[in-house]
Amino acid sequence: VTVTLGATPATVYGAALAYAAHIAGYKRAVILLGTNTGAQDLHTGMLEARKKLGSPKLVLDLSVAIDQPSYSAEVARLAAVNPDVILGEMDPQTATTFTSDMKAQYHLVHFITDATDLTSQVFNALDKTIGPANVVEYLHAVSSQVSTSGAGAAAYTAGLRAISKTYPTAMQYVNDPQAQYTYDTVLMFALAIEAAKSTNPQVFNSYLTKITSGTAGATQVNTFAAGKAALTSGKSIRYVGLIGPISFDAAHTSTPPLQEFRFKPSGAYLPTNVPMPQLTIQRLVS
Numbered sequence: 001v002t003v004t005l006g007a008t009p010a011t012v013y014g015a016a017l018a019y020a021a022h023i024a025g026y027k028r029a030v031i032l033l034g035t036n037t038g039a040q041d042l043h044t045g046m047l048e049a050r051k052k053l054g055s056p057k058l059v060l061d062l063s064v065a066i067d068q069p070s071y072s073a074e075v076a077r078l079a080a081v082n083p084d085v086i087l088g089e090m091d092p093q094t095a096t097t098f099t100s101d102m103k104a105q106y107h108l109v110h111f112i113t114d115a116t117d118l119t120s121q122v123f124n125a126l127d128k129t130i131g132p133a134n135v136v137e138y139l140h141a142v143s144s145q146v147s148t149s150g151a152g153a154a155a156y157t158a159g160l161r162a163i164s165k166t167y168p169t170a171m172q173y174v175n176d177p178q179a180q181y182t183y184d185t186v187l188m189f190a191l192a193i194e195a196a197k198s199t200n201p202q203v204f205n206s207y208l209t210k211i212t213s214g215t216a217g218a219t220q221v222n223t224f225a226a227g228k229a230a231l232t233s234g235k236s237i238r239y240v241g242l243i244g245p246i247s248f249d250a251a252h253t254s255t256p257p258l259q260e261f262r263f264k265p266s267g268a269y270l271p272t273n274v275p276m277p278q279l280t281i282q283r284l285v286s
Contacts, residue, residue, distance in 0.1 A: 013114045014045020015284040016142040016258050016276060017087045020112050022053045023274070024085075029056040030078055030109075032088035032098075034066045039089060042114065046087055049284035059083055064098070066091055071098045072105065079106040086111045092125040100129045108138050115143035115178060123267045132265040143177040145259035146271055147242040152222035156183055156242060175269040177243070181256065184241035188212060191227045191239055212246040214238025 021029055031046055033039050050058055059081040064074050075098070078086075086109050090098065095117065102108060108130065118141040126135045147153040157174055164170040173179040189204075191211045196204035211227070214220070218238040221227040230237045239246065243256040258281065260274040 009045075010039065010041035011045035011048070011285045012258075012282055013142065014039075014042040014047075015049035015281050016045075017042075017112050017114060018046045018049035018053060019276070019281050019284065020140065020142055020260055020274065021056050021085050021087060022050075026056040026085035026110070028059045028081065028083045028085070030060040030062060030081065030083040030086045030088075031058065032062050032064065032078075032086050032090070032111075034090045034094050035063055042089065045285050049281075052284050056085060064090075064094065066094045068094070068097065071101045074098070075101045075105045078102065078109075083109055085109065087113075089113045089116045092119075092121045095122060096125040096129050099126060103130055108134060110138050110140065112140045112142070114141060117141060118143050118177070118261055118269065120172070120267055123263050127267070132263075132267075135263050136265055139263060140272075141261045142258055142276065143261060144181055144243045144256035145276075146175050146177050146180050146269075148175065148271065150222060151226065152240070152242050155223040155225070156180065159183075172266065172268045175261075175271055177259070177261070177269070180242040184243055184246065187224050187227075188239060188241070188246065190224055191221075191231070191237065194228050194231050195237070209248050209252075211237055211239050212248065 018029075029050070031043065033043060047058075050056070060078060060083065062074060062077065064071060071094075088111075090113075099108070117139075122139075123135060126139065130138075147156075160170045160173060188208060188211070192204045192207040193199055195207045195211050198204050215236050215238075218236040219230045221230055221237050221239055222241075227237050227239055246256075257278045258276040260272045260276060262270045262272060264270050
């Protein structure tokens with residue numbers, strides 16, 4: 001059985017972008033997607049959610065060919081409708097060129113994107129084009145939530161600190177949602193192996209849902225050490241990850257709660273306190 005952790009359906013991500021723009025009070029939105037992203041579901045989610053929310057008003061729905069030497073014509077179309085927010089995603093090269101042209105011909109506009117653009121590659125590309133202060137100010141992203149405190153977060157941070165001597169940039173992943181759910185995935189498999197007492201996937205596979213869903217009276221654990229100790233003493237466990245409780249649907253996909261992020265001037269991630277209620281967002285596309 002294949003399990004997918006931290007994989008939120010693209011329609012829900014699209015709805016989350018629209019929701020973030022709505023609660024921030026933006027009035028005029030442009031949807032901007034690269035033609036290579038395969039983001040039809042993301043696009044659908046944005047349209048459905050914006051329609052139910054009633055704002056912001058969609059003033060331009062723009063699809064651009066990727067990695068072009070200039071986006072002067074597209075920026076002119078954008079400038080003509082005077083938006084205060086852009087919703088979408090692009091690869092680093094396209095984002096860099098488009099943003100550079102927008103700054104030169106018009107002015108920077110707040111951009112809300114998904115986890116695809118919450119990467120060091122995007123930050124580094126835009127840093128060279130518009131400077132870190134503008135990246136911090138104008139780029140927002142929605143991704144799976146992260147833990148910043150508690151036993152799980154402490155163990156995760158200690159692990160990053162332990163490898164920082166040989167991996168100097170390790171600490172930039174402290175609040176990285178993609179790194180945290182990858183970490184959760186590794187711990188989840190490790191605990192399933194401990195519970196099954198076997199490294200054979202055909203044996204430990206069925207334990208993946210057991211140790212995340214738990215049973216009546218199961219001990220909640222947030223670290224591998226705590227989980228292993230509980231299993232060794234004969235207890236059943238429920239692993240609650242850094243991204244929150246992990247529960248799998250019939251397709252063996254876990255959809256985590258979402259959170260809004262910005263970049264720090266260093267390129268690290270800064271989770272914000274913007275409320276992103278999971279059920280509210282999911283209902284926008286259901």
